[in-house]
Amino acid sequence: MLHFHILTLFPEMVMQGLNTSILGRAVKNGHIFIEAVNIRDYTLDKHGKVDDYPYGGGAGMLMQAQPVFDAYQSIVDRVGRERASRVIYLTPQGKTFCQEMAQEMAGESDLIFLCGHYEGIDERVLEEIVTDEVSIGDYVLTGGELPAMVMADAIARLVPGVLHNGESSQTESFEDGLLEYPQYSRPEIWHEKRVPEILLSGDHAKVDAWRREQALLRTKERRPDLYEKYRERQF
Numbered sequence: 001m002l003h004f005h006i007l008t009l010f011p012e013m014v015m016q017g018l019n020t021s022i023l024g025r026a027v028k029n030g031h032i033f034i035e036a037v038n039i040r041d042y043t044l045d046k047h048g049k050v051d052d053y054p055y056g057g058g059a060g061m062l063m064q065a066q067p068v069f070d071a072y073q074s075i076v077d078r079v080g081r082e083r084a085s086r087v088i089y090l091t092p093q094g095k096t097f098c099q100e101m102a103q104e105m106a107g108e109s110d111l112i113f114l115c116g117h118y119e120g121i122d123e124r125v126l127e128e129i130v131t132d133e134v135s136i137g138d139y140v141l142t143g144g145e146l147p148a149m150v151m152a153d154a155i156a157r158l159v160p161g162v163l164h165n166g167e168s169s170q171t172e173s174f175e176d177g178l179l180e181y182p183q184y185s186r187p188e189i190w191h192e193k194r195v196p197e198i199l200l201s202g203d204h205a206k207v208d209a210w211r212r213e214q215a216l217l218r219t220k221e222r223r224p225d226l227y228e229k230y231r232e233r234q235f
């Protein structure tokens with residue numbers, strides 16, 4: 001089972017987002033565990049404050065080290081230091097998330113996601129607890145909650161048992177370095193567009209060959225960078 005522990009100021013946002021559909025089912029079936037730990041519950045400030053002005057001036061507020069560290073420590077106290085060793089800070093300054101990272105992380109027993117808000121988090125606590133800094137792309141969001149949800153979703157669906165047979169992740173985009181081929185469902189003709197004849201032929205070898213060709217064409221056209229990497233790996 002993979003345990004996701006999400007350190008956040010907005011636990012309800014994360015829990016509502018992750019507890020539906022396929023992931024909700026995976027939680028119920030015991031394939032994954034998801035908890036949101038409210039950083040605000042750990043502040044020692046009597047007014048419940050978790051942020052303050054940055055030293056040196058500048059716009060916005062910064063999340064302070066103490067509540068973040070104590071919220072993290074509460075996970076260590078419950079699950080032990082070894083299980084609480086992988087702490088991922090969601091930040092636009094991190095390494096860009098990709099399918100390969102999702103595959104690697106799906107093998108862990110526990111992942112702790114640290115979500116920043118406002119201008120971010122005091123650097124000193126990041127230095128102490130964070131093992132990985134990950135970005136979901138070159139743009140700036142208001143908080144790390146959506147990125148944590150994006151990562152949890154991509155990782156969870158690779159945990160054995162989460163997807164049922166019919167939802168297999170094997171043929172999906174990126175799994176073999178290519179984008180997926182186009183797909184069609186009923187009816188055979190819609191808006192005068194016909195489903196490619198070969199998909200109705202019942203010849204599995206021909207269907208596989210067509211899909212392979214389409215995946216190559218599509219990747220070459222839409223993601224020449226991926227196509228080049230794929231070609232390099234072939235030779």
Ligand code: SAM
Nearest residue numbers: 090091092116119120135136140141143144147
């Ligand atoms: N001041 C920070 C900077 O310039 O790098 C940006 C802070 S951002 C407004 C607030 C929080 O949102 C960050 O601490 C981070 O947790 C999250 N965040 C924003 N964009 C993100 C992205 N592209 N990937 C991952 N996390 C992001």
